[in-house]
Structures are given as structure tokens and as C-alpha cells.
Amino acid sequence: MLAVTRVLAPNPGVYTLEGTNTWVVGSEPSIVIDPGPDLPAHLADVAREAGRVGAILVTHDHPDHTPGALPFAEMVGAPVYAYRLAGAQELRAGQRVRAGALNLTAIHTPGHTSDHVAFFEPGSGALFTGDAVVGRGTSFIDPPDGNLVQYLRSLTRMEELGPRTIYPGHGPVVVRAKEKIREYLAHREERESQVLTALADGPRTIAEMVEVIYVDHPKDVRPLAARSMLAHLLKLADEGRAERTGKTDEGPWISSTPRTCQRCGRTVKGKARYCSSCSLAMLQAER
Structure with a gap:
């Protein structure tokens, strides 16, 4: 049986719920996931x-997960692996990280x-999801580094792994892992439908959409909701189903009809006249 222990960082908040979960996996030697903030007392607890x-x-490189990594490495004399962190060893998608008999596989989940x-x-079947799936509520997508299209693909990728238990970056452990991931996918589909319904009225x-769609949510989450709303709108714009008419991301936004390739009839992104396959074929024909 896999030994997993949580050490909760004392950084509660709107973004972090009760705090950041630092996971200690296995023993002698162990693997530590997300040392969290650079708080000496917390890092000492993790080391013990x-x-x-x-x-x-x-x-991932967010201030509630990363700052303690290098100080903790100095404390315990172990290497740090990350996809993007100065001073750490670069982590590759699919890479296996071993410590004794323990073997964890890195899954790139942008x-x-x-x-x-x-x-x-x-x-x-243990899946350590960071902030891709949290124990309570939903994950926050903040463009431009956050990307909803990539996020939906990552959720599907994680579901395909067949996980049994999710150990999230925040909140409680999830024992019905695949069901939770499906809930996340359904939530994003529902939110997209709400955005399209709002745009259908003009x-x-x-800000106007957040007031309607998040009417039952506390006001302190509205700034986060606005960023997630932008993520949905950018996805719809990429699919040709929404368009920004204002000069900033705030909008206004309007609904639009997806454009089709003038050569083959497939849906094209944005205002392109041809799909990527036809564009390539025409370029090759000109040579």
C-alpha cells in the first residue's frame, strides 16, 4: 500500500482553501511533492x-507551491524536479522519478x-494533481498562461490514466478520482453553455456576464470568476463562436457563427479562410 501523508501549509485563503497540501510519498527515501511557501516552520514540519x-x-510555478522547494532541497539534500523553475532539474513529460522502490510518472497537464x-x-492509482483538480470547488484558469483548451485536454488525459485516488494541491483527498474528473469536464461544459446563453441576448x-452567471457566489471570488470567464471566451473565439468587439479583454463580446474552410468546408479558427490542412496543400501545390 502506498504511504501518503499530507503536511498542510499555514497559508489559507480564497485561492488556497485551507492551505497548500505538501505531500510526502513513501518513506526512506520519500518523495516530497510541492513543498509550498518558504515558511521555515512548515518546511521543518515537512522534513520531520x-x-x-x-x-x-x-x-507548477505558483507562489503557494514553489518558493519552499529550493530552501527545502538545501535542508534535506535532495534534488528538485520541475517543468519550469530556475535552479531545479528540468522535468520532462513522461519522465519517471524514482526514490527507492517508489516510482512516480510526470504527466504534463497544462x-x-x-x-x-x-x-x-x-x-x-494515486494521482497527485496540484491545482489541475482540487479537493473542493474547481480549478482557476487565468489567461494567458492559463488556457482552457489545454486544460480540457489535460482533464481527459488524467481520466484516461484510470486513477483511483486524487491527492490535490488544495482541499481534501478525492477517493472517486475518475468521477471527480468527469464532474470537472461537465462543469466546464455547463459554464460554456451559460456564456453562450448570455451572449445570445446581445x-x-x-463584468456583466459575471454578475449574471456567478450571482450565487460570494463577491470575493468575482475577480477570479472574471479571469475564468475570459478563458471561456478565448476558447469560444478560437472556435469562431464568440468575438470581442471592444478594445480590451473586458469586451463587449458578441456571439458569432463559426467560419468554414472555403476549400473543404471544415470549421476554421478565427477569421482564417482555409483550414490548416488545405493551407498546407495549397502551399505545396504552388511549389
């Missing part, structure tokens, strides 16, 4: 729980951030 550390992993990585232990700014 972890014992001999074989590797330190970082899911969307919450472009550098986001989850870690999977296939024997137990031009709308992001």
Missing part, C-alpha cells in the same frame, strides 16, 4: 515527516498553468 528524501517535485505537471503512481462585457 519525510525523513530521508530522495526527490522533491513541483507541480491549462491551469502552461508548466503544470501531475504525478501518477500506477500501482495504487453584446456583453465580462
